[in-house]
Amino acid sequence: MSDASPFLMTQLRRDHRRIGRVLQLLDAQIDALDSAGVDGIVLRDIVEYLAGYPEAVHHRLEDELFDRLVNSGLKPSEWALVSRNMSEHSEIYVRTQKLAEDIDLILRDVVLPVERLREDLLAYSDLQHGHMNREEQQLFPMALRLLTDETWRELETQARDMSDPMFDGTVERFNDLFELVLAATPE
Numbered sequence: 001m002s003d004a005s006p007f008l009m010t011q012l013r014r015d016h017r018r019i020g021r022v023l024q025l026l027d028a029q030i031d032a033l034d035s036a037g038v039d040g041i042v043l044r045d046i047v048e049y050l051a052g053y054p055e056a057v058h059h060r061l062e063d064e065l066f067d068r069l070v071n072s073g074l075k076p077s078e079w080a081l082v083s084r085n086m087s088e089h090s091e092i093y094v095r096t097q098k099l100a101e102d103i104d105l106i107l108r109d110v111v112l113p114v115e116r117l118r119e120d121l122l123a124y125s126d127l128q129h130g131h132m133n134r135e136e137q138q139l140f141p142m143a144l145r146l147l148t149d150e151t152w153r154e155l156e157t158q159a160r161d162m163s164d165p166m167f168d169g170t171v172e173r174f175n176d177l178f179e180l181v182l183a184a185t186p187e
Contacts, residue, residue: 006152008159015058016132018167021185030121040106045177051096059089072146088131095124
């Protein structure tokens with residue numbers, strides 16, 4: 001692999017920074033559960049965003065990357081790490097759907113115990129943060145070390161036209177959430 005970081009790696013790391021900012025806003029919402037109550041609209045927007053771009057685009061690209069990594073002659077411990085990470089993508093998807101259901105109940109004025117919501121939100125946030133940290137600290141460096149320039153070029157053809165609907169301003173639906181993210185997590 002050449003010394004330059006491939007475009008796809010730059011894109012995935014940028015996505016992590018952006019997702020991290022959304023998770024910071026989620027963490028602030030968790031902290032405010034007792035004092036300010038639940039802002040179901042903000043939670044809905046956060047979860048809707050996280051169920052969209054990260055699930056549909058970001059994780060799909062990572063899965064392609066990690067599929068290639070699995071076939072690059074990994075040691076058993078490396079294979080286990082990649083396998084765990086890919087399993088977490090499925091777990092994140094399931095937890096995202098569960099949060100969407102919880103928030104839908106809140107928005108329909110169904111009483112949901114605050115402790116249950118807090119536990120679900122904290123578990124989700126912890127999973128996401130740990131997942132991204134492992135990718136950044138262990139999996140991405142492994143990919144940079146093991147994948148060939150040709151493999152990177154193949155993967156990058158899939159990533160050239162990806163657009164984050166909130167941070168790239170392509171979906172007006174997320175304008176209010178974007179303003180909250182900017183206010184809560186200045187760069």
